[in-house]
Amino acid sequence: MNVPADTLAIALTVNGEAVQANVPVRQHLVDFLRGALGYTSAHLGCEHGVCGACTVRLDGVPVRGCLTLAVQADGATVETIEGVTASGELADLQAEFVARNALQCGFCTPAMLLTAAELFKAGAMPTREQIRAHLSGNLCRCTGYQSIVDAVDAVLKRRAA
């Protein structure tokens, strides 16, 4: 792809399904996921990488969906919380968020869950301070974070038991 273009045909996997689309090169991944595919869990808060609400998984790791172009996901695997919910990977953490009121408006929640999920992959037992540092790139304006840290901490301990 060496000739500069303003539209590009891409093929990728989103939440386990093969997707093909023609996308404007100036469209970022979140607009593509929401507008073209209807995955509305990826939220646009600040659109410059600060709030973290747009976080999705690209090839297995969390990235800022507003700081990635849709064309850059060509050939990649993308997961949103819709896909993760379907797989049940974070069912215990999602239940814990509900039980502890770790969400109110829910705007930050999909991204918060995907970011927290990295702590489970790492297999370590972080302190509350480390959980806070880990989640520091995801803003929540409702909860004050306490209940979010509680929920993540509780599930980490339960999974390790």
Place this chain on the structure above:
Amino acid sequence: MPAFLYARPDTLDEALGLLAARREGATVLAGGQSLLAMLNLRLTQPEVLLDINRIAELAGIALHDDHIRIGALTRHAAVLASPVVARHLPLIALAMPHVAHLAVRNRGTFGGSISLADPAAELPACAVALGATMVLRSARGERRVAAENFFTGLYGTERGPDELLVAIDLPKRPAARVAFRELSRRHGDFAMVGIAAAWEAGVLRLVVFGCESHARLAVNAAAAVQGRDLGDEAVRREVAAALDADLDPAGTLSGRPGTKRHLARVLALRALADLAA
């Protein structure tokens, strides 16, 4: 986002050909963690976005006899996880946890941070403190630029319009002591004030970032310590005081110039104590 054209070369030669043809019209897209934010905010409008993410040879960390080469496209997450960096580049290892947040580190690149030369970024300061060398390529050939000559001003570098930063060579400095200190309002945010420093054979290479226009050596602080014992707290206080003459802090939302000077002195004392420990 403004309208632009997009090209995604698979090889370095293709990328350099496009850069030679488009020059200032082309903007290189590496990790995009600053560039896409600027595009979203319409602060920049490139004719062509030159996406180098498919050029595999630009990514990777290689251990050589006297230096470590970090490919420009190496993600921050890869640098943070690298045992070679942990073993041979302790200053980079200290700095990396301060570089942005998890999701940004998964995309953002070492070379992108150096090329952008954001005044609050950690890596330009570390590169200057360590005496790194920037490796630039163009269709005309390769050019090497010392880090202390690479950063020229606010977001300004020596990189020419047809050049691509392909790698950063960081010298192994097994005898050096290093220190890294940073103050930010939130973990992972850009620094209000930070210090990267290396101390070897009586030579202090200290760089203040976050409140200066660009990464450069603090020459007054270095002169104040020459031939003296950093283990002596009185000496450290003199050096931290001398640092004031190296600073030209801008007032920003995170503090007035006087506040930045104060914070730089406090951080310098801590960093110097780290070096002496």
